[in-house]
Amino acid sequence: MATPHIAAGPGDLAPLVLMPGDPNRARRIAETFLNDARLVTDVRGIVGYTGSYRGEPMSVLASGMGIPSISIYATELFRHYGVRRIARVGTAGAITASVSVRDVVIASAAHTDSSVSRLLVEGMTLAPAPSYRLLRAAGDAAERLVAESAGGAVHIGPVFSSDHFYLDRPAVFDALDRRGTLAVEMEAAGLFAVASAEGGEALAVLTVTDHLRTGEALSSGERETYFTRSLRIAAEALLGP
Numbered sequence: 016m017a018t019p020h021i022a023a024g025p026g027d028l029a030p031l032v033l034m035p036g037d038p039n040r041a042r043r044i045a046e047t048f049l050n051d052a053r054l055v056t057d058v059r060g061i062v063g064y065t066g067s068y069r070g071e072p073m074s075v076l077a078s079g080m081g082i083p084s085i086s087i088y089a090t091e092l093f094r095h096y097g098v099r100r101i102a103r104v105g106t107a108g109a110i111t112a113s114v115s116v117r118d119v120v121i122a123s124a125a126h127t128d129s130s131v132s133r134l135l136v137e138g139m140t141l142a143p144a145p146s147y148r149l150l151r152a153a154g155d156a157a158e159r160l161v162a163e164s165a166g167g168a169v170h171i172g173p174v175f176s177s178d179h180f181y182l183d184r185p186a187v188f189d190a191l192d193r194r195g196t197l198a199v200e201m202e203a204a205g206l207f208a209v210a211s212a213e214g215g216e217a218l219a220v221l222t223v224t225d226h227l228r229t230g231e232a233l234s235s236g237e238r239e240t241y242f243t244r245s246l247r248i249a250a251e252a253l254l255g256p
């Protein structure tokens with residue numbers, strides 16, 4: 016059963032998976048958010064746990080950073096472990112003035128400079144996007160949570176999945192900003208492309224931890240506090256219709 020990158024056995028992973036980039040965050044999600052979570056894989060330090068959320072089996076597996084890394088884990092989950100839905104829960108940098116740090120961005124599409132949108136179907140530039148069912152469920156969950164709890168705004172719109180964390184090309188961000196792009200991160204487009212190829216469903220719910228325009232950044236403590244809201248939106252969406 017084990018794949019080159021996941022050591023879990025048959026039935027060890029739930030059909031619903033939360034996927035942060037950071038393995039430490041995956042462990043914290045297992046310890047503080049899921050119920051009765053147990054470790055099911057730790058190949059290369061990319062830990063995965065399975066427990067439950069509101070009585071439903073749910074797993075968390077880290078993706079590592081970047082499109083190549085998340086593409087490996089998402090492919091193996093959908094293709095070999097019977098996973099149906101993956102929600103990326105990650106951090107992002109705001110690239111437009113109307114988005115602030117502490118806000119949540121739910122990706123409705125993911126522009127990318129990665130070859131993932133160009134290589135998979137010859138002669139075509141694909142448009143990586145989340146599952147509409149999960150996106151709608153996330154929007155509904157966000158409305159309920161914003162009404163219930165304090166915190167920043169929740170935005171739904173396109174993000175930029177960059178192959179470069181250190182991209183010294185401000186004109187790229189200006190042009191994407193003018194086209195309504197909300198934030199930058201490094202995995203959503205790869206996850207969406209894999210989900211569409213493998214017949215799975217995917218979503219990305221991002222906590223805005225940095226602002227590329229103002230230079231503002233959350234402290235590590237604040238990152239954990241505000242991350243919980245994205246997590247709840249993503250987990251509720253995974254349970255959705």
Ligand SMILES: O=P(O)(O)O[C@H]1O[C@H](CO)[C@@H](O)[C@H]1O
Pocket residue numbers: 035036037079080081104105106107180200201202
């Ligand atoms: O917080 P995570 O999920 O890792 O996401 C963001 O943080 C990493 C860069 O620091 C990239 O993986 C980017 O997408």
Ligand SMILES: O=c1cc[nH]c(=O)[nH]1
Pocket residue numbers: 106107108109180199200201224225227
């Ligand atoms: O990819 C990322 C993630 C968080 N903040 C950024 O500026 N970029």
